[in-house]
Amino acid sequence: MLEGVSKTALFTLRARAEEHARKNRRFADPDAAAWLETLGWPPELDEHYSDWIQTKTAIRTAQIDRMVTHCCAQFEVAQIVELACGLSSRRQRLGFDRAWIDLDLPEVIAARERLRVRGEHHRHVALSALDPAWIDAVASAAPPAQTIVIAEGLFYYLPLDEVEALFAAMRERLAGAVLIFDVIGAMDFEAAKRFHTQIEAPIHWAAPPPFEAAMHASGLDVIEGLEPDALLDEALREIQTFVARAVLSAFARVKMFRDRRSGTMVGRLRPL
Numbered sequence: 158m159l160e161g162v163s164k165t166a167l168f169t170l171r172a173r174a175e176e177h178a179r180k181n182r183r184f185a186d187p188d189a190a191a192w193l194e195t196l197g198w199p200p201e202l203d204e205h206y207s208d209w210i211q212t213k214t215a216i217r218t219a220q221i222d223r224m225v226t227h228c229c230a231q232f233e234v235a236q237i238v239e240l241a242c243g244l245s246s247r248r249q250r251l252g253f254d255r256a257w258i259d260l261d262l263p264e265v266i267a268a269r270e271r272l273r274v275r276g277e278h279h280r281h282v283a284l285s286a287l288d289p290a291w292i293d294a295v296a297s298a299a300p301p302a303q304t305i306v307i308a309e310g311l312f313y314y315l316p317l318d319e320v321e322a323l324f325a326a327m328r329e330r331l332a333g334a335v336l337i338f339d340v341i342g343a344m345d346f347e348a349a350k351r352f353h354t355q356i357e358a359p360i361h362w363a364a365p366p367p368f369e370a371a372m373h374a375s376g377l378d379v380i381e382g383l384e385p386d387a388l389l390d391e392a393l394r395e396i397q398t399f400v401a402r403a404v405l406s407a408f409a410r411v412k413m414f415r416d417r418r419s420g421t422m423v424g425r426l427r428p429l
């Protein structure tokens with residue numbers, strides 16, 4: 158059984174497994190379904206899981222998949238690193254056949270090893286994302302401009318000063334790489350804090366509004382075709398329930414809410 162913040166990997170695994178089983182699914186993910194079946198779902202987490210978590214996770218996952226596909230279509234991608242990979246099956250879903258590194262804390266990597274997640278050009282790394290050793294290994298394996306680093310569901314679990322130090326190290330050693338990560342917006346922070354405290358995986362910070370300025374301050378340059386506004390509109394279109402889509406789209410037109418939104422940031426890392 159995974160503990161603390163690592164337990165959250167079961168929530169996202171379940172969300173993808175359920176997405177796979179839906180008639181109107183956004184993506185197929187047979188590995189997620191099989192891994193959930195093997196690992197089992199701890200019944201005590203039931204009270205914290207909801208349809209909304211399933212929907213949000215599936216939309217985020219589908220959007221990050223599309224970002225990666227977009228990058229692979231636009232330029233050469235030699236390696237992909239998934240920080241805090243949890244029980245992600247993104248490599249299998251996308252069928253990426255070049256170097257792929259899945260990094261997480263040792264107990265999560267041990268769970269993946271037990272599931273026999275293997276593949277050609279695939280490596281597991283049991284390390285904290287805050288340990289700069291992975292940056293050196295990645296920087297020396299392929300040019301940063303051909304590297305994508307994904308951190309889905311990670312940075313807000315870590316103290317802000319440590320995340321800032323990590324970004325500085327990435328901008329020093331991996332400038333030009335594509336970085337994809339999600340943030341919790343100021344609008345959602347209090348509710349997210351309550352939820353994550355209940356599941357014993359506290360979160361530490363929210364992105365300071367406005368969203369685009371926070372993305373720029375993180376050291377990301379916008380990639381053509383992956384502009385923040387277009388990505389927000391795309392995520393809203395992915396909500397399949399008419400009423401929820403209409404309400405959230407109306408909110409998104411109001412600048413105060415748009416600026417304080419949660420979402421996924423993507424861009425090329427600027428040198429420091």
Ligand SMILES: C[S@@+](CC[C@H](N)C(=O)[O-])C[C@H]1O[C@@H](n2cnc3c(N)ncnc32)[C@H](O)[C@@H]1O
Binds near residue numbers: 162245265284286311
């Ligand atoms: C919400 S899960 C996300 C997992 C996966 N990215 C996904 O979307 O399914 C959070 C993950 O962050 C990992 N994590 C937390 N702190 C970490 C750290 N310092 N370094 C690496 N991984 C970490 C946890 O072990 C867990 O797998």
